[in-house]
Amino acid sequence: MLKEFSYKQFGNLNFTKQSFEEGGFDSVEEHIKILFLPKNAIIQVDFQEIEMKTDSLLFINPKVVIKPCETKAGQLLHFNRDFYCIEIHDKEVACDGILYNNVFEIPFIALDENQSEDIQKIIREIQFEMKNEDANTEEMLRILLKLIILKSTRIWKHQHRLAEDSQQADVQFLRKFSKLVEQHFRMLHTVADYADLLSVTPKNLSKKIGMVSKNTPNDIIKERIVLESKRLLAHTQMTVKEIAYSLNYEDDAYFIRFFTKNTGLSPISFRKQF
Known part of the structure; x- marks a missing residue:
């Protein structure tokens, strides 16, 4: 309907x-x-x-x-x-x-x-x-x-134990970090980048993210880059070099090592599955 x-x-x-x-x-x-x-x-x-x-x-x-x-x-x-x-x-x-x-x-x-x-x-x-x-x-x-x-x-x-009124600032902070990663993961790859955008130290950012996630901010950023890489490999005809460049990796060999380390497969091997 x-x-x-x-x-x-x-x-x-x-x-x-x-x-x-x-x-x-x-x-x-x-x-x-x-x-x-x-x-x-x-x-x-x-x-x-x-x-x-x-x-x-x-x-x-x-x-x-x-x-x-x-x-x-x-x-x-x-x-x-x-x-x-x-x-x-x-x-x-x-x-x-x-x-x-x-x-x-x-x-x-x-x-x-x-x-x-x-x-x-x-x-x-x-x-x-x-x-x-x-x-x-x-x-x-x-x-x-x-x-x-x-x-x-x-x-x-x-x-997630964030229902109290006193915790609303934490909820908004987490929401803002999440939104920033979604907006900037293609260009910004380090925890320090996002700490700067949020006007906090990298240590404080890690502490706040630890309230709702077992993963560190660095893990979250990397996982978002890997997910986008998988989507582009599976659902587009872009070359590995083009995908690397679109994710701000000028050295496609470095991107291949990054992808392989985080997935256990090379980009080409992953693409062959689809």
């Missing part, structure tokens, strides 16, 4: 292996997505295969490559930035909030039984509203979408 309001688009699809293989998701590749997955479903996210231990939500940017590996049905909500992500939205629940710009982890929200039922109820309300044709449909869909994002942001904060 797809609703269009001028340039604004919002839709809902069943997320199954069969639909994927039939090309059912090709038309929404550039959309922002929220994916509800039932327990025991298996999905591949950016080359990493994950089995759901509980019912879960996944928040997906257009750049992220997803693939269902099991036929357990999920629900995919998808929308473009014209529908949601306008500047007046609260920063934390907009599309540049912590759920959509999270370099610390794949942004899964694990749901307990009550939370899952709550989210599924909202999805059913969305599906009911998709069948309506009146002046309030667009705004109702936007309200229901925002409700899912708000509830999920609250769950994420509780799960």
Whole structure:
């Protein structure tokens, strides 16, 4: 199901292996997505295969490559930035909030039984509203979408022990670091670069990041560069030298050593898998 309001688009699809293989998701590749997955479903996210231990939500940017590996049905909500992500939205629940710009982890929200039922109820309300044709449909869909994002942001904060009012400055700091890495990883490769942008010392940056991630800031920066390298190798025809240059490595031999050290495969060997 797809609703269009001028340039604004919002839709809902069943997320199954069969639909994927039939090309059912090709038309929404550039959309922002929220994916509800039932327990025991298996999905591949950016080359990493994950089995759901509980019912879960996944928040997906257009750049992220997803693939269902099991036929357990999920629900995919998808929308473009014209529908949601306008500047007046609260920063934390907009599309540049912590759920959509999270370099610390794949942004899964694990749901307990009550939370899952709550989210599924909202999805059913969305599906009911998709069948309506009146002046309030667009705004109702936007309200229901925002409700899912708000509830999920609250769950994420509780799960990461960042729900107290006194910790909001820490949440905003983490969000800012995440956003800066996403914006600058192609050109800036060191912890000192990001510490300067955040006006803190590299040591203080590492301490703050340690609150939500087992990885160091250096690990996070490297992993983001490696992920982009994999995407370009798997989904473009760019040469290894062109990819290295696009990621600010003038010496492609150094880039090859960097990629091989962090993946266990040379760029050419990785590309052959796809």
